[in-house]
Amino acid sequence: MRTAADIRRRNSFAVVRSIHAHGDASRRELAELTGLSFATVATICSALLEHGVIAEVARERAPAGRPTAKLSLNGEHGLLLGIDIAETYVHAEAFDAALEPISSTECDIDVHERSPDHVVERVKQVIAAERARHEGRPLLGVGVSAPGQVDPVGGTSVFAPNWDWHDVPLRALLADSVDAPLFLDNPLKSLAIAEMWSHPERREQDFVVLNLGTGVGAGIALGGRVLRGRMNSAGEWGHTVVVADGRACRCGSRGCVEAYVGAPGILQSLRETSPDSPLLHGDDQTSTVTAIAEAADQGDPTALEVVERTSRYLGVGAASIVNLLNPDIVLLGGWVAGLLGKHLLERARVHLRAHALAVPMTGLALDLQHPRGNSVSLGAAAFALEGYLESMPDGATDTPTSSRRQPAG
Known part of the structure; x- marks a missing residue:
């Protein structure tokens, strides 16, 4: 059960996030953006102004009545x-x-x-x-x-x-x-929080950020709150099984999503496809994935085969999330998505549609995360x-x- 303190805290975060997302806003605009009452917003803003967290940046003349103050986060704080x-x-x-x-x-x-x-x-x-x-x-x-x-x-x-x-x-x-x-x-929670701070519309959505890197996981937010689970371990999607008795995973299990979609799994797919490929830079994950991305841009068949194999497991794994959570949007994030995302996206959509149920797929968006830094x-x-x-x-x-x-x- 949420306490009054929990509600006050969440309301304050909503105000600060809204100011961050919009650059500056009046108290009236913040009330509209957050859905809070004007009185609640005014109380929160007074405390934030007192502590120097926000600052008044301008006053706009109104056709009638007092000028309207615009507030922004105080970067100098x-x-x-x-x-x-x-x-x-x-x-x-x-x-x-x-x-x-x-x-x-x-x-x-x-x-x-x-x-x-x-x-x-x-x-x-x-x-x-x-x-x-x-x-x-x-x-x-x-x-x-x-x-x-x-x-x-x-x-x-x-x-x-x-x-x-x-x-x-x-x-x-x-x-x-x-x-x-x-x-x-952990990065799964960080990615979900960053998405909510960067995109105010996410606070009204159920969304998932699939973190594709050396490891693989899912940052999940439902109804404006990050899903943590009882022990803060929610989101370990990379350790769900997509191939029974498949590749060994470093978690100790076999056939996990991470073993096929994580950077080491992509390197293994390249070795299986073409053991002597010049795209393979030993165990250097960044150099090898970069080489695969550049070769895929040029239509290299080996690179495209590796991309297709990775996309297939990505789509199958994402289908389980779509069926389970019915989110509004699934985003591909992480450094592997930054390099290979445009190649993975369209191919993964095909496999996602093939394995997800029709109802949760209705209106679902699958896209790349577009980070600023x-x-x-x-x-x-x-x-x-x-x-x-x-x-x-x-x-x-x-x-x-x-x-x-x-x-x-």
């Missing part, structure tokens, strides 16, 4: 960091308090050295680089996205199968690198901003908490 720990790189991005990107730093992760100490050291390096760039600017919060199953309350990487991590106290290991609250979650970093920074808003004493949410609280998205 402070700094947010969004950290994307992927399985081959770490990307840190600095955002102002209006969630506008300012700068970024990225470094590779050694694919042969994936111990917690090695990964944490890389994360500390990119955080230090971004902090040095913005020395003296107040840091409101740091959002960190880590692969696999994550406990955002305890700050632990519960299980990252591709790294064989179990119960790694990630937040504690990073605590000495930041002087602000640190929020932890790194969506995972944006989502991580957004749940750091939400955590900051939630922690304001006597603030718009009236729910002061510690940084250990699970993000509200």
Whole structure:
């Protein structure tokens, strides 16, 4: 059951998200955008103005009565960091308090050295680089996205199968690198949160973002709320089975979606199709997938065969999501979709239609996610901003908490 504090918090986030999506808005416009009463919006805006989160940017003359004030997020209020720990790189991005990107730093992760100490050291390096760039600017919060199953309350990487991590106290290991609250979650939740912050219409939709990278998963939002599940492990679509007794998956099972659609699975399909293909760059996932994409652009038959095989499993796997959740839209996201998306999209639609039921397919949109920069970093920074808003004493949410609280998205 939602408490009054939960409702106030959600209303405040709705106001801030609406201002972010529209650039600036009057209180009357915010009431229309959020569906909240004018009085509720006015109360929330007064608290946000008092704390400096939003600012009055203009006054528009009205035909009659008092001028109308336009409000926007106050980018000068402070700094947010969004950290994307992927399985081959770490990307840190600095955002102002209006969630506008300012700068970024990225470094590779050694694919042969994936111990917690090695990964944490890389994360500390990119955080230090971004902090040095913005020395003296107040840091409101740091959002960190880590692969696999994550406990955002305890700050632990519960299980990252591709790294064989179990119960790694990630937040504690990073605590000495930041002087602000640190929020932890995984890329599936980050992608869904980023989509809602970037596209206000998503708050009224049931949508799924299929994250295609080294790992594969689904960020799911239903009725404006991210689906987390009891243990925050909802969305592990990559470990649903599409081929009984098929390829071995690094989770320990066989025939998982990830084993066919994830980057290592795509490399395996290339090896099976053409073991000596010049498109294969050893175990270098990024170089090989890039080569496949470029060759597919030129009509190379080997590349197109790999794309077709990948699309078939992608479509079959997506059909299970469509049948189960009946979403409005399914989006392909992640770095593999960024490289191969245009080739995967049309072919996957064919297999999706063949395996999904007719009723949930009615009106369904399957499209590419169109990020402005790194969506995972944006989502991580957004749940750091939400955590900051939630922690304001006597603030718009009236729910002061510690940084250990699970993000509200």
